[in-house]
Amino acid sequence: xxxxxxxxxxxxxxxxxxxxxxxxxxxxxxxxxxxxxxxxxxxxxxxxxxxxxxxxxxxxxxxxxxxxxx
Amino acid sequence: xxxxxxxxxxxxxxxxxxxxxxxxxxxxxxxxxxxxxxxxxxxxxxxxxxxxxxxxxxxxxxxxxxxxxxxxxxxxxxxxxxxxxxxxxxxxxxxxxxxxxxxxxxxxxxxxxxxxxxxxxxxxxxxxxxxxxxxxxxxxxxxx
Numbered sequence: 001x002x003x004x005x006x007x008x009x010x011x012x013x014x015x016x017x018x019x020x021x022x023x024x025x026x027x028x029x030x031x032x033x034x035x036x037x038x039x040x041x042x043x044x045x046x047x048x049x050x051x052x053x054x055x056x057x058x059x060x061x062x063x064x065x066x067x068x069x070x
Numbered sequence: 071x072x073x074x075x076x077x078x079x080x081x082x083x084x085x086x087x088x089x090x091x092x093x094x095x096x097x098x099x100x101x102x103x104x105x106x107x108x109x110x111x112x113x114x115x116x117x118x119x120x121x122x123x124x125x126x127x128x129x130x131x132x133x134x135x136x137x138x139x140x141x142x143x144x145x146x147x148x149x150x151x152x153x154x155x156x157x158x159x160x161x162x163x164x165x166x167x168x169x170x171x172x173x174x175x176x177x178x179x180x181x182x183x184x185x186x187x188x189x190x191x192x193x194x195x196x197x198x199x200x201x202x203x204x205x206x207x208x209x210x211x212x213x214x
Contacts, residue, residue, distance in 0.1 A: 026074040029146055033080065033214070034155040046154050 005068045010039045013057040013064065028052055076150045079141065083151070084212060086137060090130040091205040096123025098201075102194045159211035167204030174199055 014024055021039065025032045030049070037043035038053075045053070054061040100120025107113050141151045174196045181187060 022074055022077055026076055029150045030076075030153040031080045031150065031155065032077055033212070034153050037155055043155055043158070049154060
């Protein structure tokens, strides 16, 4: 997995919905730190959380998360 | 903007662990030192500071238990407060604690070949540093 990088569009999607990290965290049912670390690529979410985030933004998981080969 | 309940609880949890760590450091540190010091003045001072640490530790332990009851009373809150990042960080903290325990045991084992070390001191120091490293790494991993 060292050769891959998971990029995400959470910041963009949040901006579209005009939500802060804290508001998104509250709606998804996680802490703000979780959203912050996922958004900054420091933490890779589970499949369940990735799907929940994608569903919330009404997009596919692969539109929200993209696996980039380094 | 109003701060959400999850955010408020997350911050209080961090503060609870922080003061619990301070209490543990002072109380158990003093508890170990009291057996090693013979000077009556220094011993009195250590007992007094240790007592303060003991109170801090006990009060925060009770607050953590109360906090746990509040969080566990609501399933949504419980899930949010024990989300995957929290569990991931908790695992990392326990790994740090495990390695601290293992390394300390190796050090004491090596020392025992050359020195006559009291079992009580070995147990106290291992418990003290093992717990302290777990708590400190938890604060480090969960920092903002």
